[in-house]
Amino acid sequence: MPEGHSVHRITRQFARNFVGRRIESWSPQGRFAEGAAILDGRTMTDAKAVGKQMFLEFDGEVWLRVHLGIYGAWDFAGDISRDDTIAAANGRMGQTNQRGTIVDADGEDSISSIGAPRRARLRMSEQEQLGEEITEWPPAPVGAVRVRLLTDTAVADLRGPTACEVLDAAQVAVVIAKAGPDPLLETTPKARREAEDRFTAAVRKKQTPIGLLLMDQSIVSGIGNVYRAELLFRARLNPHTPGKLVPEDTVRALWKDWTKLLTIGVETGQMMTMDKLSKADYEKALAKRDDRHWVYKRDGLPCRVCGTNIVLEIMGGRKLYWCPKDQA
Known part of the structure; x- marks a missing residue:
């Protein structure tokens, strides 16, 4: 999708x-x-x-x-x-x-x-x-x-x-009122802060696992299976953590990271989720999805950070990829 x-x-x-x-x-x-x-x-x-x-x-x-x-x-x-x-x-x-x-x-x-x-x-x-x-x-x-x-x-x-x-x-x-905030809709600092606050409050009042909340379009708009897995890994966040137990600063960091990745996606046409790459590695990542993501579609392969095999499970009816060590 x-x-x-x-x-x-x-x-x-x-x-x-x-x-x-x-x-x-x-x-x-x-x-x-x-x-x-x-x-x-x-x-x-x-x-x-x-x-x-x-x-x-x-x-x-x-x-x-x-x-x-x-x-x-x-x-x-x-x-x-x-x-x-x-x-x-x-x-x-x-x-x-x-x-x-x-x-x-x-x-x-x-x-x-x-x-x-x-x-x-x-x-x-x-x-x-x-x-x-x-x-x-x-x-x-x-x-x-x-x-x-x-x-x-x-x-x-x-x-x-x-x-x-x-x-x-x-x-x-x-x-639109039923939809969660979309970072790219907000054009003023005040509106951007209000969108971040709305997302943070919605997450932190829920017992629902964060891995499900990120896919809930009434909580935040636009995140799908790829961005969910990558955002959670980048935050080193266990997907099963209840929203209300995720620290507020972590939730706010998730919002800022989503804003960053969404902007990159619009500009490049690619769901580029790895950063700090060399020029050669960046070009490889643009050309091939296998070089573009931390965990998505990497089940059974070693984590790029710790070497532990990436896990695949079904959450919310969709495939979820995550590292059981870095996201423990």
Whole structure:
């Protein structure tokens, strides 16, 4: 399932190529015909992510809410252009096994960055994948497209989402109010402090294990299986520790670390969770997931710190990887 950084990257694609433009909308699959008809002919005015959910605003205070879930993905095509946060384009924006790209000395992906707008396809889910250039406009929908959003120069096709619905402003406010804080939504020092306080208070009043709380989207938005395992290891925190027993300074450190890792994920397109790497090791980590994480997908392999074999267990119905010595 896409984690928070992917959804933020997708909304930036919309902000760059769709916001401020009149949108044609329809449902090639037919399952979202009524909702698409409401959006058709309106101008997109905003695009934002809240954890794993994205919200596209149209004039008239009409919103499209999308949760990609496990199988969802957006396909973009046309004269698409990418800012610096959409630079790694060798994967897909929705599922996990990302293929990274090696950056050059200036921090740009000089191998596969589109740079100037180019008529091509780009799939965005948990990974990003740049496909072939297109020769007809608009390109024909491929597969079961739930909704198509089309401008005069760009098209976005949505497939396989868990949620796809049209909401008004009041309904959006209710949905967002139920979600845990997202570090990237807060733009002022006061708001950032309030988000940290909210997360800290929510964790420290729960008997629930911290390994479950980090996956609870009402506690904190955007953390999925990869970031959960890596955050807990980086904090040297046993995943079974009840939230109320985690020291306050540790909870606050978790929030700050999540803010850091989420920002890196948005900027690079990779869930980069190892730091203080040499330039060569950093390039290896960008290119290959096996060199990018401390514990995720490393069950049975020696811990990178102490040499103890990494443990795999099921927590909350999801695979959890952790070191029984460093996180004892």
